[in-house]
Amino acid sequence: MNKLVIEYMKWIGGLCSLLLCMLLGGCQENEETDLSGKTGLLVTLTDDDNKAYSRKAPSELEDPLTEMFQLKILYSGTDKSAYKGTCKEYVLLQEGLYDLTATYGDNPVIALDAPYYVGSLNAQEVIKGEMTSVSISCSVANSLLSVIYNRESLNKMYESYFVTVSVGSESVDLDADSGKSAYFRAGSSVKLVFHGRLSGTGKEVVYDIPDQEQFANIAVKTHVKVTLGLDDSEISSGVGISIEKLETETVSIAETIPSEFMPKPKLESDGFLNNELSFAETEKKSATIRLKLSSALQELKLKFNSADTKFAGLEQGKEYLLSSAEDKSAIENTLGISLPEVGATEAVLDFTSLLPQLMTDKGATVTSTIEVDVKANNRWASEDATVNRVYTLKCNKPEFSIVTNPGNFWCKEFSVDSCDIKTGDIETISQKIQYQYRKKGDEQWIDCDRLVQFDDYPVDKQYQIRAVYREGIETEPVDVVLETPQQLPNSDMEEWNETTRRVRYFYVFGSKYYDQPFFEPWGGEVEHWWDTNNIETMPETFTLDYPNHNCFPAVTFCSGENKAAVIRSINHGGSNTSGTVVGENSRGILYAGSTDSDGNMSEGREWKSRPTSISFKCKYSSFDNERFGIYIDLYAEDNKTLIATGSYESNNGESITELTDYTITFDYRDTSLKPAIIKIKCCSVAINYKPSVQKNVQVNVPEGSDKFYNIHGGSVLTLDDIALIYGR
Known part of the structure; x- marks a missing residue:
């Protein structure tokens, strides 16, 4: 019974030992990520230049070179092995001193591309509870020889060739295409024999390459390079092989890695x-x-x-x-x-x-x-x-689009601001861009520059414009709507007639007395575009045959073949039976807008086009060294943003006796906006000048008639044939 128990306990103990060994072996085979508290070595192999190549180096290798090495770990100073096998990143060991040797290859007597690498590290201490890092420096431990063939020279005589390299009784062949080298144990001496077949005949030639000092006792890590060619002086012998160059160099692991591992x-x-x-x-x-x-x-x-x-x-x-x-x-x-x-x-x-x-x-x-x-x-x-x-x-397809501003669409021209090239080479595309336009609805496109100008006002106002890089590569068309040129209503001052002025000899543009049946001012039932600043020049009671100075309006018309507006500076306000000037001096103003019944002026009329200048005819009688003024402004929708302005003021004291032509050019401050409002003000005395009047100025009404009246008046501006000019 006791014997059976003892045997059973021995079996259980052996099984536990086996399981423990299997467990340790498994830990070493599996790459543990947590080595904290473990005892052993972290192994890194380096070449003789101390360049690490463990697993990752040389960096060009697909398969880690370290895995090709064998690692032997002995208890220091003994032949007792602690580990023997494939080189690993880490090895678990007991504390103590160890000798390490890493090897690659079998160190053959001679073989093709068979390097032998060795590295060792002695008396490496392992401390309990620590993973100690060690670096084993490895180097080439055998020697090699390569043959370089001068093909251009050798092909003159031979159709094929190779060299046999031998160490003792063993040999390898180095042909011209393999690119391989002969590897052999360090300290060996080598013998070289050339084999070739002559061109044309195919005859085999065998030639012992003379022994050289570099062929004997070749040192470790030495690479002998032999370059063979033809010696023209020996060609007659039927061989002609010569050593063109013989050199040796020390090689590293990186230079001798077998090609199958590359x-x-x-x-x-x-x-x-x-x-x-x-x-x-x-x-x-x-x-x-x-x-x-x-x-x-x-x-x-x-x-x-x-x-x-x-x-x-x-x-x-x-x-x-x-x-x-x-x-x-x-x-x-x-x-x-x-x-x-x-x-x-x-x-x-x-x-x-x-x-x-x-x-x-x-x-x-x-x-x-x-x-x-x-x-x-x-x-x-x-x-x-x-x-x-x-x-x-x-x-x-390159992406690009044309950039336009509606402010550049005028009455007789339109233009493209730029071409926005989003993808593609800006310089190349810009040099080959062709702009085109067409009437909207047409099929045919017309080549043009960035600016399109017409000689006259086109009847059709809607166009399209695009940019073309080459056939099939063009921008989306952009619609263009030209402005329609407008003229000021009654700009020729010819619309005065019996219906609008009734039987009066003068015409009032606006008055709070329009309900009087005796006359119909334009401010009444009749639509009007122009108005005047002065409604106080028409009293409630007056006699047509005997009007005094206080009943004459600031703006009248002169009749005849060509009618014109007459704008006067006057004195107004209250009756003046004593002949003494009472009331207030006022410049006459003809303007685009309307005056309400309280005399408040509201300037500006709706306007949708942009003239470039305005022309008119005028004559002027200056009183007290005064000047007249004409002012035109274009505003945006907000009635605050000034788009364009133009003005003209005569010289002080200048009188113009005959109707004379004048032109005012507009100064455009902002062409990015379209106009919505136009303001025109024609003044008998320029703005910022205080007007003067004199007592009992005799005037005939209508102009040119033999009926005269006395008024308190001053400077007189006669204005006719106003015309807006659209140069663009």
Whole structure:
């Protein structure tokens, strides 16, 4: 019974020990992320230049080089092993001192591309409860020899050739295409034998390359490079092989990594998003594909497919080879790019200069594709089928629009402010922009400059204008509505007639006495556009045959073949039977607006067009050295924003005896706004001057008649034939 218990306990103990070993082994096999409180080593391998390459270095390796190394950890000063196996990032150990050795390869007598690497670190202390970091410096522990063939020289005589390199009884062959080297144990001496077949005859030639000092006892980490060519002086012997160059150099791990461990070439792009680059026609963007090479470029395949007829010279779907001079030239000349050379260690495919050449199909998007495959260290990028090697270029219609301001739409002209180019090259598109206009509703467009001018006022006021870069690429049309030229009502002062003035010899533009049946002022039932400032010159009671100075209006008309407005400075207010001047001196004003029954002036009339100047005829009788004034302003809808202004004032004391032509040019302060209101004021005495009158000025009414009256008056302005001029 006791024996069975003892045996059972031993079995249980062994099982626990086994489970513990399995658990520890599992912890070492799995890469733990939490090593806090553990005891052991964190291992990093470096090359002899102290450049770390554990897992990530050399950075170009796909498979971590560290995983190719074997790691042996011995208790320091003994042959007892604490760990032996694949090199790992960490190893759990007991506290103590340890000797570490990292190795790669078998150190053969001689082999092709078979480097042997060794690194060691002795008496490394491990402290309980800590993960101690250690760095093992590794270096090349064997030697190598390479043969470089001067093909241009050797091909004159040989159709094929290789060299046998031997150490003792073992040997390897180095041919001209493999790019491999012979690796052998450090301190070895090597023998070289050339094998070749003569051109034309195929006869085999075997030639022992003479021993050289560099071939004997080759030191560790030494790379012997032999360049072979032809010695013209020895060609008659049927061999002619000579050593053109013999050199040695010390090599590092990075230089001797076997090609099968080197990664396949990779493609990395700049400017592309998910292998696609979208751009506007003429746009300048960067577009490059970088060839990530771990060794010299051996070959490049390139397909270019495009619907753009400019590249019809490249066959659709054809695979162009870099090694073919004809293919390389076709790609470079057609696409306008430069390709790398075979043998380059760094290479970039730069399509930046290609993008501005690509065009849309009359504005429709055109897609071009570039398929790239690259070969280096005997591997193609296409080995990884998951990698997208097709790059797409999408050439889109450039976006641009014309900028117009309705303030630039006049009666006889309209213009474009600018062309707003949102995508595409501004300079290129700007140089080729053509503006066009048409009558709205027409099919045909007419080429034009930014400014379109007509000789006369077009009957049709509605037009459209657009900008065209090239056929099929144009802006959306912008509607243009020309202004309609307007003239001032009764601007020729010819509308006075018996109906409006009744039987009076003079005409009043406005009066609070319009309910008197004896006359109808324009301010009454008759529509009027002009008005006057003075309603006090018509008393409630008067006699037509004997009017005094106080009943004469500030504005009358002169009859005859050509009627005109007569604007006088007068004295008004109250009756003046004594002949003494009473009341107030007032300038006569003819203006666009209306005066209410209390004598309040409301200036301005609705107006929708923009004249460039105004002409008129006038004569003037100046009293007391006075001057007359005419003032015109255009305002925006708010009746506050001044759009344009113009004025004319005569010289002090200047009298004009005959009707004389004058022109006032408008000064436009703001052409971005359309006018809504026009204000015109014609004054017998200029604004800011106090008018004067004299007693008993004799006037005949109507003008030219033989009926005279005495009034208190001053300066007199006679105005006729007002005309607005639309020069634009």
